[in-house]
Amino acid sequence: MTEYSLAVIPGDGIGVDVTDAAMTVLEAAASRFGFSLAPTRFPWSCAHYHETGAMMPEDGIETLRGFDAIFLGAVGWPDTVPDAVSLHGLLLPIRKHFDQYANVRPHRLLQGIEGPLRTDGFDILCIRENTEGEYAGAGGRVHQGTANEVATETSVFTRMGVERILRFAFGQARARRGHLTSVTKSNAQQYSMVFWDEITRALAAEYPDVTVAQIHIDAMAAKMVMAPETLDVVVASNLFGDILTDLGAAIQGGLGFAASANINPDRTAPSMFEPVHGSAPDIAGQGIASPIAAIWSGAMMLDHLGEAEAAAAVLSAIETATGRGIGVRPGSHSTAEITDTVLEALKG
Amino acid sequence: MTEYSLAVIPGDGIGVDVTDAAMTVLEAAASRFGFSLAPTRFPWSCAHYHETGAMMPEDGIETLRGFDAIFLGAVGWPDTVPDAVSLHGLLLPIRKHFDQYANVRPHRLLQGIEGPLRTDGFDILCIRENTEGEYAGAGGRVHQGTANEVATETSVFTRMGVERILRFAFGQARARRGHLTSVTKSNAQQYSMVFWDEITRALAAEYPDVTVAQIHIDAMAAKMVMAPETLDVVVASNLFGDILTDLGAAIQGGLGFAASANINPDRTAPSMFEPVHGSAPDIAGQGIASPIAAIWSGAMMLDHLGEAEAAAAVLSAIETATGRGIGVRPGSHSTAEITDTVLEALKG
Numbered sequence: 001m002t003e004y005s006l007a008v009i010p011g012d013g014i015g016v017d018v019t020d021a022a023m024t025v026l027e028a029a030a031s032r033f034g035f036s037l038a039p040t041r042f043p044w045s046c047a048h049y050h051e052t053g054a055m056m057p058e059d060g061i062e063t064l065r066g067f068d069a070i071f072l073g074a075v076g077w078p079d080t081v082p083d084a085v086s087l088h089g090l091l092l093p094i095r096k097h098f099d100q101y102a103n104v105r106p107h108r109l110l111q112g113i114e115g116p117l118r119t120d121g122f123d124i125l126c127i128r129e130n131t132e133g134e135y136a137g138a139g140g141r142v143h144q145g146t147a148n149e150v151a152t153e154t155s156v157f158t159r160m161g162v163e164r165i166l167r168f169a170f171g172q173a174r175a176r177r178g179h180l181t182s183v184t185k186s187n188a189q190q191y192s193m194v195f196w197d198e199i200t201r202a203l204a205a206e207y208p209d210v211t212v213a214q215i216h217i218d219a220m221a222a223k224m225v226m227a228p229e230t231l232d233v234v235v236a237s238n239l240f241g242d243i244l245t246d247l248g249a250a251i252q253g254g255l256g257f258a259a260s261a262n263i264n265p266d267r268t269a270p271s272m273f274e275p276v277h278g279s280a281p282d283i284a285g286q287g288i289a290s291p292i293a294a295i296w297s298g299a300m301m302l303d304h305l306g307e308a309e310a311a312a313a314v315l316s317a318i319e320t321a322t323g324r325g326i327g328v329r330p331g332s333h334s335t336a337e338i339t340d341t342v343l344e345a346l347k348g
Numbered sequence: 349m350t351e352y353s354l355a356v357i358p359g360d361g362i363g364v365d366v367t368d369a370a371m372t373v374l375e376a377a378a379s380r381f382g383f384s385l386a387p388t389r390f391p392w393s394c395a396h397y398h399e400t401g402a403m404m405p406e407d408g409i410e411t412l413r414g415f416d417a418i419f420l421g422a423v424g425w426p427d428t429v430p431d432a433v434s435l436h437g438l439l440l441p442i443r444k445h446f447d448q449y450a451n452v453r454p455h456r457l458l459q460g461i462e463g464p465l466r467t468d469g470f471d472i473l474c475i476r477e478n479t480e481g482e483y484a485g486a487g488g489r490v491h492q493g494t495a496n497e498v499a500t501e502t503s504v505f506t507r508m509g510v511e512r513i514l515r516f517a518f519g520q521a522r523a524r525r526g527h528l529t530s531v532t533k534s535n536a537q538q539y540s541m542v543f544w545d546e547i548t549r550a551l552a553a554e555y556p557d558v559t560v561a562q563i564h565i566d567a568m569a570a571k572m573v574m575a576p577e578t579l580d581v582v583v584a585s586n587l588f589g590d591i592l593t594d595l596g597a598a599i600q601g602g603l604g605f606a607a608s609a610n611i612n613p614d615r616t617a618p619s620m621f622e623p624v625h626g627s628a629p630d631i632a633g634q635g636i637a638s639p640i641a642a643i644w645s646g647a648m649m650l651d652h653l654g655e656a657e658a659a660a661a662v663l664s665a666i667e668t669a670t671g672r673g674i675g676v677r678p679g680s681h682s683t684a685e686i687t688d689t690v691l692e693a694l695k696g
């Protein structure tokens with residue numbers, strides 16, 4: 001029987017609630033589809049930071065490297081650890097060190113979900129660059145604390161980085177409806193975004209079966225709301241992808257429904273799967289967080305591991321639950337109620 | 349009789365159509381309310397670029413400096429002049445040189461407009477920093493054309509720049525419902541956005557009557573769609589404000605309804621008023637562009653010039669038109685039909 005080793009990092013707040021819930025569903029899928037999961041749990045989190053002074057141990061990245069995949073809940077507890085510390089100490093280094101350069105996020109309405117838009121027929125796959133760009137971490141502050149203080153933050157785009165994410169996105173578009181929308185802001189950012197646009201045009205020639213639209217981030221944000229049904233695969237930089245995928249989450253009914261995969265397409269290191277939502281300290285530990293985004297992220301993990309059938313069954317079990325009205329609104333059902341309904345549906 | 353000198357720059361595409369329409373409405377308001385407008389028309393545009401090699405003459409900025417206000421249509425004709433050229437040659441330098449540091453954009457549904465959201469009770473004022481930040485224009489490309497090429501784009505935030513826009517926003521919040529939402533991305537951008545957050549917290553103490561929420565741009569994009577009715581005044585950097593105001597335009601029914609003012613609050617140079625929409629080459633010159641955003645921007649100009657009553661009358665005339673179903677959907681009525689209805693309503 002194939003066994004997959006999983007590094008499980010529940011993290012903070014509701015990250016713990018939803019990871020536990022999702023793991024029971026993934027275990028059930030494993031036993032139904034004849035493979036097994038070998039999870040190792042890592043307590044890396046803001047609590048861990050308080051105990052040890054670090055979000056993860058010095059050799060954290062090396063420890064994770066040997067696993068088949070990483071399953072993460074949510075990281076951050078802003079009242080006690082600044083986000084800039086908690087995220088740069090755990091989530092962001094994992095994405096970068098393991099070359100998880102493709103952050104993949106599906107946006108569509110699950111069965112039974114009524115979104116905030118009047119329209120509902122959309123099915124978007126957002127591909128977000130996940131290792132460089134506006135998240136490069138380059139910058140500084142000069143004359144700190146004085147009236148003349150200046151802060152800079154430098155986006156860094158490499159040809160390697162832009163090409164590989166665009167190629168990945170072209171590939172996804174080819175496997176779907178053949179349409180790719182590349183999002184930049186080249187009318188205001190003359191270096192980075194013009195560079196991205198040039199590479200997009202150059203690569204487009206290699207994918208004649210894919211139609212490409214180039215659009216500015218501002219117009220794109222409007223389009224996600226006005227005409228989401230016209231979109232297929234969307235590709236964007238780290239920051240723009242971050243913004244568009246929260247917007248995607250919103251139009252699909254909220255962050256409670258937004259799944260994500262941080263993929264290393266070359267499989268030179270493990271990929272990481274996590275719901276888009278944060279740790280939500282205000283509702284942590286109350287058993288009311290929706291596990292749907294985490295379970296869906298888990299399904300994406302099974303798919304990545306090669307268990308496509310199990311992945312599809314999990315997603316279909318989620319939709320059986322939401323189709324029956326279970327977990328369709330924040331707080332409508334408890335974490336346990338939703339999980340149990342999905343487990344029941346997964347029995348087939 | 350008070351006379352206001354206006355620099356009128358119709359620009360490109362539908363910029364011309366909507367500027368002409370809006371000017372007739374503003375002239376009508378002037379004669380009804382007992383002041384006069386002295387417009388000077390400047391043909392600066394992409395066509396001008398083709399003739400002269402520049403979007404505006406070398407002394408363009410100096411020429412504009414003497415006017416009471418600038419009224420602009422739209423700039424850009426991407427098929428013939430790269431946006432990066434047309435915008436950095438006209439629109440963006442005006443904003444910067446005249447210290448129009450507050451880009452003010454109201455987002456609410458006009459009478460009779462059905463937006464894309466199921467919800468409709470929102471009234472948001474977005475204040476966007478307009479002179480620095482992500483639009484600083486600092487950056488470069490290294491190893492150009494090679495596999496190792498790197499492009500950088502540096503955001504530059506000064507304490508002066510951040511403080512003045514925040515003070516302006518606090519003031520607006522005080523004059524409205526007393527709530528300010530400051531939008532950053534300090535969990536990923538540790539220099540620029542942490543700096544902005546620090547200044548926000550420091551200034552908050554000076555405005556005890558204003559409640560302040562700090563939120564990340566991704567969560568904010570979702571909130572604009574999920575819960576826009578919880579927002580009052582929103583303040584953001586140049587780029588984030590750009591994105592949020594297109595999103596604001598979307599939820600208010602589309603770019604055809606989005607007005608904007610580029611304000612120099614210290615009145616050391618003219619302010620500029622322009623619809624948020626672009627030049628829309630595809631429908632230019634057909635007489636079908638909606639002039640509503642331009643007329644509303646014109647009303648903001650009258651208000652800025654001290655003609656509050658005339659401004660209110662123009663806005664109310666717009667809503668009389670939309671309330672009757674005129675101009676409520678793109679293409680539902682011609683530019684002339686909408687303008688005539690507004691003119692008729694303005695007669696009172």
Ligand SMILES: CC(C)[C@H](C(=O)O)[C@@H](O)C(=O)O
Binds near residue numbers: 242536
């Ligand atoms: C927590 C934060 C740093 C992160 C990001 O911006 O990448 C999150 O918003 C996400 O989208 O995964």
Ligand SMILES: CC(C)[C@H](C(=O)O)[C@@H](O)C(=O)O
Binds near residue numbers: 188218590
């Ligand atoms: C045309 C473009 C440079 C401009 C901007 O991004 O500022 C526009 O989108 C706007 O919002 O006024």
